[in-house]
Amino acid sequence: MKFPISVTLNGRPYRREVEPRQLLVHLIRDLGGVTGTKIGCDTSQCGACTVLLDGVAIKSCTALAVQADGTSITTIEGLAGDGQLHPLQEAFWNKHGLQCGYCTPGMILAAHELLRTNPQPSDDQIRHGLEGNMCRCTGYQNIIRAVREAAAAMRRKG
Amino acid sequence: MSTRVFGSGIRRREDPRLITGAATYTDDYTLPDMVHMVLLRSPHAHARIKRIDTTRAKAAPGVVAVFIGTDVEGALNPMPCAWLVPNSNLKVAGYPCIAKDMVRYVGDIVAAVVAESPYQATDALDLIVVDYEPLPAVIDPEKAKQSGAPQVHSNVENNVAFHWTVTGGDVDGTFQKADVVIKERIVQQRLIPNAMEPRSALAHWSGASGELTLWNTTQNPHIARFLCSVVTGVPEDKLRVIATEVGGGFGSKIPAYPADFITVFCAKKLNRPVKWTESRRENFQGTTHGRDHIQDVELAATKDGKVLGIKATSYSGMGAYLSTAAPGIPTILHGLMLSGPYDIAAIREDVYGIYTNGTPVEAYRGAGRPEATFILERLMDMLAAKLGMDPIDLRKKNFIPKFENGHTVATGLSYDSGNYAGALQKLVDHVAYKDLRRQQAEDRKKGRYLGIGISTYVEICGLGPSQVAGAVGFQGGLWESAIVRFHPTGKVNVFIGANPHGQGEETTFAQIVAEEIGVDVNDVKVIHGDTQTTPMGWGTYGSRTTAVGGAALVMATRKVKEKAKVIAAHLLEAAVEDMDYKDGKFFVKGSPDKAKTIQDIALMANVAWNMPAGVEAGLEASSFYDPPNFTYPFGAHLAVVELDPETGQIDVRRYVAVDDCGPQINPVIVEGQVHGGVVQGIGQALWEGAVYDENGQLLTGSMLDYALPRADRLPDMEVLSTVTPSPHHPIGVKGIGEAGTIASTAAVYNAVIDALSPFGVQTIRMPVTPERAFNAIQEAKAGRR
Numbered sequence: 045m046k047f048p049i050s051v052t053l054n055g056r057p058y059r060r061e062v063e064p065r066q067l068l069v070h071l072i073r074d075l076g077g078v079t080g081t082k083i084g085c086d087t088s089q090c091g092a093c094t095v096l097l098d099g100v101a102i103k104s105c106t107a108l109a110v111q112a113d114g115t116s117i118t119t120i121e122g123l124a125g126d127g128q129l130h131p132l133q134e135a136f137w138n139k140h141g142l143q144c145g146y147c148t149p150g151m152i153l154a155a156h157e158l159l160r161t162n163p164q165p166s167d168d169q170i171r172h173g174l175e176g177n178m179c180r181c182t183g184y185q186n187i188i189r190a191v192r193e194a195a196a197a198m199r200r201k202g
Numbered sequence: 203m204s205t206r207v208f209g210s211g212i213r214r215r216e217d218p219r220l221i222t223g224a225a226t227y228t229d230d231y232t233l234p235d236m237v238h239m240v241l242l243r244s245p246h247a248h249a250r251i252k253r254i255d256t257t258r259a260k261a262a263p264g265v266v267a268v269f270i271g272t273d274v275e276g277a278l279n280p281m282p283c284a285w286l287v288p289n290s291n292l293k294v295a296g297y298p299c300i301a302k303d304m305v306r307y308v309g310d311i312v313a314a315v316v317a318e319s320p321y322q323a324t325d326a327l328d329l330i331v332v333d334y335e336p337l338p339a340v341i342d343p344e345k346a347k348q349s350g351a352p353q354v355h356s357n358v359e360n361n362v363a364f365h366w367t368v369t370g371g372d373v374d375g376t377f378q379k380a381d382v383v384i385k386e387r388i389v390q391q392r393l394i395p396n397a398m399e400p401r402s403a404l405a406h407w408s409g410a411s412g413e414l415t416l417w418n419t420t421q422n423p424h425i426a427r428f429l430c431s432v433v434t435g436v437p438e439d440k441l442r443v444i445a446t447e448v449g450g451g452f453g454s455k456i457p458a459y460p461a462d463f464i465t466v467f468c469a470k471k472l473n474r475p476v477k478w479t480e481s482r483r484e485n486f487q488g489t490t491h492g493r494d495h496i497q498d499v500e501l502a503a504t505k506d507g508k509v510l511g512i513k514a515t516s517y518s519g520m521g522a523y524l525s526t527a528a529p530g531i532p533t534i535l536h537g538l539m540l541s542g543p544y545d546i547a548a549i550r551e552d553v554y555g556i557y558t559n560g561t562p563v564e565a566y567r568g569a570g571r572p573e574a575t576f577i578l579e580r581l582m583d584m585l586a587a588k589l590g591m592d593p594i595d596l597r598k599k600n601f602i603p604k605f606e607n608g609h610t611v612a613t614g615l616s617y618d619s620g621n622y623a624g625a626l627q628k629l630v631d632h633v634a635y636k637d638l639r640r641q642q643a644e645d646r647k648k649g650r651y652l653g654i655g656i657s658t659y660v661e662i663c664g665l666g667p668s669q670v671a672g673a674v675g676f677q678g679g680l681w682e683s684a685i686v687r688f689h690p691t692g693k694v695n696v697f698i699g700a701n702p703h704g705q706g707e708e709t710t711f712a713q714i715v716a717e718e719i720g721v722d723v724n725d726v727k728v729i730h731g732d733t734q735t736t737p738m739g740w741g742t743y744g745s746r747t748t749a750v751g752g753a754a755l756v757m758a759t760r761k762v763k764e765k766a767k768v769i770a771a772h773l774l775e776a777a778v779e780d781m782d783y784k785d786g787k788f789f790v791k792g793s794p795d796k797a798k799t800i801q802d803i804a805l806m807a808n809v810a811w812n813m814p815a816g817v818e819a820g821l822e823a824s825s826f827y828d829p830p831n832f833t834y835p836f837g838a839h840l841a842v843v844e845l846d847p848e849t850g851q852i853d854v855r856r857y858v859a860v861d862d863c864g865p866q867i868n869p870v871i872v873e874g875q876v877h878g879g880v881v882q883g884i885g886q887a888l889w890e891g892a893v894y895d896e897n898g899q900l901l902t903g904s905m906l907d908y909a910l911p912r913a914d915r916l917p918d919m920e921v922l923s924t925v926t927p928s929p930h931h932p933i934g935v936k937g938i939g940e941a942g943t944i945a946s947t948a949a950v951y952n953a954v955i956d957a958l959s960p961f962g963v964q965t966i967r968m969p970v971t972p973e974r975a976f977n978a979i980q981e982a983k984a985g986r987r
């Protein structure tokens with residue numbers, strides 16, 4: 045049995061018939077060829093699949109596609125506006141906050157959530173805010189630096 | 203150019219595609235008419251397969267085909283082992299791509315299901331009926347060697363895959379006459395690499411041309427092509443392996459895997475593109491693990507602290523089959539490194555490679571060298587404690603003195619250059635070591651238990667001269683290649699055989715070209731990871747990409763420069779000997795204002811209107827660089843941990859690294875490599891470890907159960923360096939990919955023991971979880987009562 049849903053992905057509307065068991069992350073990766081949202085685990089640990097659902101970060105491997113019916117989803121591809129990198133993207137680049145890049149889309153969107161709820165986090169708060177996202181390459185330190193820089197840049201922009 | 207780009211921490215060229223989600227990893231590709239493969243893996247560690255019934259699975263919705271062991275027999279050759287360590291009586295047991303009569307570890311492949319969607323394929327897996335007869339299993343490599351242990355392969359007696367020894371100097375005599383002998387048992391627990399990108403393969407077969415394209419998560423696409431050809435029979439010239447974006451590897455993406463070749467088999471058989479991507483759970487079971495040694499080690503010394511000898515016996519678990527490079531890791535990359543940075547006259551190690559019913563083991567970051575460092579650094583601290591010496595002083599007393607061009611150690615290796623005392627001194631000064639110790643003593647009086655741990659290391663990397671590779675049984679070469687191609691507009695494409703997957707060589711290699719020939723770093727694009735476009739190379743592992751591939755690139759660029767000079771001389775109507783070069787400009791000595799830029803020359807070479815007699819058109823060169831020796835980076839690390847004796851909780855409070863990888867092309871990238879490496883080593887000391895039950899079930903089979911390092915458990919690291927160039931490398935660089943991991947496990951462990959010692963705890967198993975630390979304290983207390 046399939047259910048009709050409609051979602052907006054990075055500003056573009058889609059209508060699909062989905063199986064009730066389909067994971068949201070699979071829907072996103074299948075929808076329009078945007079594959080920046082990654083899958084790193086099957087136990088909701090790694091955060092590689094983090095997206096914004098109506099502006100709030102969720103692990104999209106932990107939601108069903110049907111639960112996203114009527115929502116607006118932002119993935120890493122939708123974060124940059126008008127060809128301008130988001131301050132978080134810019135800061136990850138500036139601070140060498142990524143190596144293989146596999147965790148990066150999820151990491152950036154998790155950091156987005158952190159700064160949405162706490163625009164001026166301490167390093168400790170950044171570390172705690174990102175504990176649900178795993179990176180095997182960077183040892184996290186440059187990610188912390190990047191989020192700190194992005195926070196400052198975003199505060200300046202207001 | 204005014205500012206030198208070599209040595210500056212410029213932003214990475216690879217990042218724009220990665221931070222915007224535009225990068226395409228293997229699983230991101232979708233081909234028309236593509237179907238999906240999933241694998242049925244054994245739930246038993248050791249069992250006989252009595253019967254497999256796939257009838258219902260084949261009839262399930264969307265299922266295209268189901269294949270079992272008998273279906274691939276004859277079509278897929280057995281998996282080869284590619285590191286046949288000599289003089290070790292190596293026994294390579296049969297390793298079929300799909301198990302037919304026997305399964306030997308939890309995760310052994312039993313069947314493959316291909317369906318229109320991954321969901322349908324997964325549904326059908328449950329419909330396959332396998333009748334197993336479970337057999338006793340063995341996981342512990344020492345127990346596996348004992349008589350009466352379950353036999354993993356019927357034709358490998360006592361499960362001994364090989365027995366290798368290294369000897370230098372008079373070991374027995376040394377131990378007899380020594381004032382002090384220290385003994386320890388070290389367990390290097392099994393680790394699970396967990397690159398964040400799961401492994402994946404996508405095979406596209408073109409029946410008409412007989413050509414196969416394989417997108418694959420591999421650190422070494424050319425080796426993957428070679429081994430794929432060996433196993434699947436597709437000729438190498440008709441095989442293309444693409445691995446342009448790989449999400450970390452740490453060794454686990456070096457070897458060839460049955461799953462990839464089954465994907466190829468299915469694509470050929472069904473004449474449709476087939477994709478397989480492992481789940482994380484599958485990754486835990488089916489992708490190679492690391493370490494797994496039980497070691498009895500001994501050190502002999504004089505009473506004033508001069509180390510005379512090292513003796514070790516290692517039972518090294520190989521898992522159920524020999525993975526591609528597995529036998530070389532506990533032997534060549536480990537035993538030969540037992541002198542470390544120290545002057546030690548007598549060294550012996552016996553290494554038994556043992557088959558067990560665990561997942562096959564492979565290289566994992568550091569691969570053999572962290573284990574060698576651990577032995578030495580642990581024994582050094584134990585000796586210091588026994589003699590009442592400070593661990594720093596003891597190390598200084600035993601270091602090989604500074605050398606710039608060659609030093610041979612007892613195991614026969616000839617180190618390139620080193621200044622071990624220099625690195626340690628920098629560390630000591632940076633942390634104000636004496637004050638740190640004083641502070642520790644004061645804190646202890648107040649009931650705060652800090653531990654300070656040191657680790658110094660030297661590692662063998664930049665693998666390596668091919669002649670040595672052959673001599674030590676590596677079934678391949680270890681040179682690297684590069685092509686430098688100038689386009690008419692002066693833009694440059696660099697094609698390399700190695701395959702960076704996070705280490706940043708798209709940037710650092712552009713910096714090399716900019717340094718050598720004066721082009722803008724942004725005018726250089728580095729291409730890797732596609733066997734169709736890149737020259738042969740042996741891959742990215744063993745901290746060798748910059749050390750070996752970077753040298754190939756320097757050589758290729760210098761060839762281009764020589765040719766450019768000839769063309770410039772011709773255009774300026776001067777003799778080649780009279781030419782000078784600076785910052786991308788060629789001019790007659792003394793007249794820099796009348797110069798030809800490298801861009802002028804690239805244009806002329808490409809249009810070839812006016813070339814010197816006998817000089818070919820085009821501005822391009824390639825180099826195949828076979829290094830004359832390995833490189834030997836080194837360093838000194840220090841960790842400060844805090845122990846809560848009430849709960850056993852241990853936190854890393856401070857971490858300082860001093861590493862010497864020679865001149866740094868991009869210090870920001872070097873620092874990033876150290877960060878990542880250190881954290882993986884901390885992970886081993888405190889959190890990570892594969893746990894199997896007595897039946898061979900992997901209990902730590904998910905990210906819920908296997909504790910990977912997380913952001914909130916780590917301190918900021920302080921990363922420093924010294925610079926000692928390698929004398930044999932064209933630009934002196936040594937390699938930094940593994941240094942952090944090699945040093946940090948021992949540094950943290952030594953700090954842990956330092957913190958636990960007031961409670962009488964002198965040894966403890968890794969990972970040192972709160973439970974273990976708490977129990978050790980309780981046991982020590984009970985023992986004292």
Ligand code: FES
Nearest residue numbers: 084085091093105
């Ligand atoms: S894939 Fe969603 S948390 Fe790992």
Ligand code: FES
Nearest residue numbers: 143147179180181
């Ligand atoms: S950059 Fe590789 S996992 Fe984070």
